[in-house]
Amino acid sequence: MKTVTLIVPCFNEADVLPMLYKEVSRVISSLSFRYSFELLFVDDGSNDETLNIIKAIAERNTQVKYISFSRNFGKEAAMLAGMKNANSDFVGIIDADLQHSPDLIPEMLVAVDDEGYDVAAAKRSDRAGEAKIKSALSAQFYKVINKISETKIDDNAQDFRIMKKAVVDAIVSLEEKNRFSKGIFSWVGFNVKWFPHENRERAAGETKWSIRKLMRYALDGIMSFTVSPLRLSFIVAVVLGILSVILAFLGLVIPFNLPDYRIYMLLLGAIFFVTAIVCVLTGIVGEYLGRAYIEIKSRPVYIISETNIGKTIFDEI
Ligand code: UDP
Ligand code: MG
Numbered sequence: 001m002k003t004v005t006l007i008v009p010c011f012n013e014a015d016v017l018p019m020l021y022k023e024v025s026r027v028i029s030s031l032s033f034r035y036s037f038e039l040l041f042v043d044d045g046s047n048d049e050t051l052n053i054i055k056a057i058a059e060r061n062t063q064v065k066y067i068s069f070s071r072n073f074g075k076e077a078a079m080l081a082g083m084k085n086a087n088s089d090f091v092g093i094i095d096a097d098l099q100h101s102p103d104l105i106p107e108m109l110v111a112v113d114d115e116g117y118d119v120a121a122a123k124r125s126d127r128a129g130e131a132k133i134k135s136a137l138s139a140q141f142y143k144v145i146n147k148i149s150e151t152k153i154d155d156n157a158q159d160f161r162i163m164k165k166a167v168v169d170a171i172v173s174l175e176e177k178n179r180f181s182k183g184i185f186s187w188v189g190f191n192v193k194w195f196p197h198e199n200r201e202r203a204a205g206e207t208k209w210s211i212r213k214l215m216r217y218a219l220d221g222i223m224s225f226t227v228s229p230l231r232l233s234f235i236v237a238v239v240l241g242i243l244s245v246i247l248a249f250l251g252l253v254i255p256f257n258l259p260d261y262r263i264y265m266l267l268l269g270a271i272f273f274v275t276a277i278v279c280v281l282t283g284i285v286g287e288y289l290g291r292a293y294i295e296i297k298s299r300p301v302y303i304i305s306e307t308n309i310g311k312t313i314f315d316e317i
Contacts, residue, residue: 001034003036003038003087004038004089004162005039005087005088006024006038006093007040007042007094008094008096009044009095009096010044010054011043011046011072012047013096014048014050014053015205017050017054019098019204021039024039024105027103027105031105031109035090036063038063038065038088040065040082040085041065042067042068042079043068044069044074045069054066065085067081069081075208077179079159080172089164090164091162091165092108094160097203097205100160100197105162116191118163118164118192119163119185119191119192120193121157121158121193122158122160122197123154123195124156125197125198134209134211137218138214142155145222145226149222149226153182153221154182157182157194158197163190166190166305170300174297180217180225182221188303190305230286230287230289231286233279233282237279237283240273240276243272247265247272248265248269250265251264
């Protein structure tokens with residue numbers, strides 16, 4: 001039987017965990033003829049009853065495993081810990097708050113197991129139930145990041161997904177510490193089948209994302225997927241260069257009987273020109289820094305999805 005691990009990152013989710021467990025169990029048991037499931041709860045340093053509830057569930061059900069963090073490290077860390085510790089043929093991620101409907105799991109498994117997709121992922125079909133300001137800010141964020149980054153990140157893609165083991169291995173092989181999973185999921189590639197998924201209200205509890213946390217997350221996204229901001233000083237250099245030429249020109253055409261204006265224009269032009277040179281030099285440092293940054297992240301140069309190298313004729317029989 002093929003194995004499936006479902007990772008559930010949890011931060012102070014005591015109010016919804018029993019409901020989630022009930023819902024997921026119902027779906028899992030309907031599929032138990034075909035798959036052997038494991039539920040992997042990652043308690044992200046909760047300070048409510050979350051861990052106790054998970055332990056109580058794990059005591060009754062040997063299919064339930066858990067990892068508990070020493071403090072809150074964030075959902076990214078929780079997902080990574082889950083993926084590193086999942087050894088199944090298929091690995092899924094689902095939020096604890098039932099905003100991700102477990103009823104999609106059977107269809108997702110069909111996609112990755114029967115239809116030849118590598119990933120089955122949910123895509124938000126609307127942003128109902130979300131604060132207006134949050135929707136607006138996040139729409140702007142995706143606009144910016146898609147403009148400046150080579151990795152295209154879908155605004156509506158959710159973390160709710162089921163992946164083949166190979167995809168999880170690829171994701172885990174990116175060893176960067178500032179992780180922005182939405183970008184990483186898209187960066188590793190593979191064949192994705194998208195499932196439109198309506199945004200549901202949280203079943204209980206409240207969102208763990210404050211505006212501050214979201215801002216930091218957005219910055220992480222930009223910083224880990226593009227070094228373009230480092231090129232800003234080249235743009236500034238060009239603007240200042242053009243201005244300095246205009247000022248120098250003005251300084252030269254101003255008649256001799258207005259000596260003060262002449263000097264101001266030429267002086268200002270000279271200042272702009274020198275600043276432009278400094279910006280170019282900073283830009284050069286930025287280019288090296290950007291490359292050093294990319295090297296340090298040591299992302300794999302490529303990711304193989306399939307090969308027959310290393311297979312012997314006996315493997316096929
Ligand atoms: N979560 C986590 N660590 C955090 C914040 C959130 O593990 O620091 C989990 C949370 O328990 C939930 C999922 O990530 O299972 C999504 O969080 P939430 O529902 O608060 O985010 P939203 O759906 O509002 O974007
Ligand atoms: Mg939620």
